[in-house]
Amino acid sequence: MAASFFFLRQLLKKLSKQTVNNCLGAISSFISAISRVSLNHEKDCSSRRITLVGLGALTSNVLQPRFASAEGKYEPFVDFTDGYSYVYPSDWRDFDFLGHDSAFKDRTAALQHVRVGFIPTNKNDIRDLGPMKEVIFDIVKNVYAAPTQKPTIFDMQERTVDGKNYWTFEYELESPNFARTAFATIAIGNGRYYTLVVGANQRRWSRVRNLLKVVADSFKILDIKPEVE
Known part of the structure; x- marks a missing residue:
């Protein structure tokens, strides 16, 4: 099992961001569907987060309805290039988290944040890793927890959306x-x-x-369209 999860430890070795031209090209392909885009972000288009936050009508078709219409409490994040979406609290701001593709944090409580990363795998489904309880226990104990931390798992859930399986679990890491x-x-x-x-x-x-x-619960994988040569 430890060998099966060696690749998880490579999460910090994140793939590089797109160039400015790729970033702008992604905007032009769906600009007609954008109802609002934050214009006050930094002008560093190497971060796709600038153009993929708050896509309005377009994201309502991607995210599940109960997340897209959460009465202003959440903002949608959709990354068509890397194939995923989720929502985050509307008063959070984006920031760079080492080794991750996107991240948002509370404006006053920095430890209160969400982050998303991904690494290559030859598996086709999360169930291919093994039984849910065994896999999650191994991840929390051997990947998430430091040697000085005591891990506790409170709950595990599986959901299936559009034929894809997702495991969500609640856990605590306690240090002295x-x-x-x-x-x-x-x-x-x-x-x-x-x-x-x-x-x-x-x-x-x-x-x-x-x-x-x-x-x-809002996290969702989007199918990545193959590049046309």
């Missing part, structure tokens, strides 16, 4: 002087192993748990 609780959603598609983690300081968890569960 600190504890953090989080939800993680993992799934496989497009030849990639995707991981979304959204969490907060243990002291704040009871207040934000329901808010962050919506984020974890």
